[in-house]
Amino acid sequence: MALSFTPKTKEILFQVRKMIPPLLEKFHKGQMGRVAVIGGCEDYTGAPFFSANASALLGADLSHIICEPNAAGVIKTYSPNLMVHPYMLQSNHLPPDSKETAESLSKRIVNMLDRLHVIVVGPGLGRDELMLKTAGIVVREARERGMGIVIDADGLLLISTTPSLIRNYKNAILTPNIVEFSRLCKSLNIDTTTSPTTACASLAKELGGVTIIQKGKTDTISNGTETITCDVPGGLKRSGGQGDTLTGCLATFLAWKKAYREGLWEVGGDDERLAEEELMRLSAFAGSAVTRVCSHLAFREKGRAMQASDLQGHIQEAFQVLFEDGGDEERGAKL
Template identity: 40%
Template sequence: MLVKLGVNSGFGAKSCIYMLASSAVLRRQQLVIRCLGVGGYSNHNINTNQKPMQGVGFSSGASLEADVENVLRAITPTLDPNRHKGQAGNIAVIGGCREYTGAPYFAAISALKIVSLINESISFSSQGADLSHVFCTRDAASVIKSYSPELIVHPILEESYSVRDEDKSFILEKVLGEVDKWMERFDCLVIGPGLGRDPFLLDCVSKIIKHARQSNVPIVIDGDGLFLITNCLDLVSGYHLAVLTPNVNEYKRLVQKVLSCEVNDEDAREQLLSLAKRIGGVTILRKGKADLISDGEIVESVSIYGSPRRCGGQGDILSGSVAVFLSWARQIVTDENLSISSRNPTMLGCIAGSTLMRKAASLAFENKKRSTLTTDIIECLGRSLQDICPVP
């Protein structure tokens, strides 16, 4: 269950209930608290077979589906016509090479598709992700640009075949210098979609990850970024603003590397909890029939919505979505002066991103059935968010 109040919440449970009606700000704070699995290990599963929650009382029989949608409502900002371009947030995707150009596009365009929708119960100083960047190799840049004019594409990455050994140090510094020009503007990085496994390219990305940590920029790692991380855990170990989004095979390799055992589906929650804790408090979103999420302190499960059609590219949509919601959730924590350690924005971002992705996939499947493609799911992102956070 996503609702858990504990001693770390900073509010007396009984007093908060009486205070809810007195202030819109307090109502919003209480909503955020309810959405965070604060206080320890959570065993609850979110599904579509439960009825909406009534009131603010919590019990073992309370609805869990309502909690998931409350996460989306709590962290989705309002539209504000007074805000200018870019003030709503910037997401950057690090990935894209000769062989793989679709994945970084899917992640970047998904971030743009998740537009801010009005929810009168909350008000934010930011509007959402309205700029999306892709840092890729030169070979991939023109292709990605042709997919969409909305993306800002930076053709700065290099693969080994195009760099002489004696020039690698110079090229590496040049790449880092270009990324450094933009780093402070980014609200989140998505690292790995379409990255490939070229050694020099991975070396460049390793340096970018280190720089993001120094700049305190959240990172979502997917695809070949997980291949890099699995072989160099120190890149994310202990970084609480890092999110890993492994699929079945990527999760298997992580478990074997970190826990020195095989995946145990019968004890999946405890194993995921141990894995996140062992890596150092990163948040792991294990993709599957039900998405399991843990930051090493609690475990949540999202199984609401979904589609039987498993077309390639859904993970890229998820990583882009999580990046947006993570940046919004982090802004909530900052604006409300709440403790990040007890109210983890990465958990909120994963829960919201997973829910929206699954709902969009279910809507796309209703329309296209077996012919559903990744692009069909992307087109359903706006409708999915509108259904949960409607604009009047």
């Protein structure tokens, strides 16, 4: 089960290193990533925790969860490192005479957006109509601000029914599994009888350049004009919740992309600065690669007993394997 990388993968991983911020004394709290996960209903509390926690473990400075009040109390017991805000509400928790609407509920969340770099929408969100509408309003407001947006799980239902939320917005990443991918393709009349790479590219193109990570045996990544594959070895256990580590890692890479674009550190040597489109591809590939290595390490340790929580403890090691000096072929051969 030793890790090995193809020449193409090595080349992409080397490019990713250019956008990873160094650890410098001049940086202050928040510059290297302020992320919020929007999700977490009374039935699903693990998913938003795994996503926000992954963003923090990878290197984001501040990680928030914006969720339903009953979920908030539970999630706060998981870790004191995350900031949890009970600003979402489910329809069945509204009193009969309540005048709350998705618009009114979204105001407190929208007021937070200027303090954030990236939002993740969907982990543990559920399918309550009021929760979905509130999340949709937040996505539109985040788009207006040019923020990085990652959408997964039930957040993808919003895109299936209202693709205009992210159409033509190239700072968004969608991470569908096979069922979610088929649903998206059906809603947008995309032919899925073609090859996976062709279908993924067609969906991304139909959405106007949004980046798609189609999860599977290998992860297909496309923005509609260029398609790459992340074939970094992963684990063999398909337990639920592994995709939440992916969304959190993606959020941190998108936050680092913003810091790179703003020139918060000097690019070494004669390297030309990476363009926005390339940075999106690299962010998507990097998030996928970290998650797959986490899965590989967790499966090696736990085997069939592996659960989503087991990936979290391997995030730093996966980052070192992929991106730090001596961390590629030589280090990977030992795993």
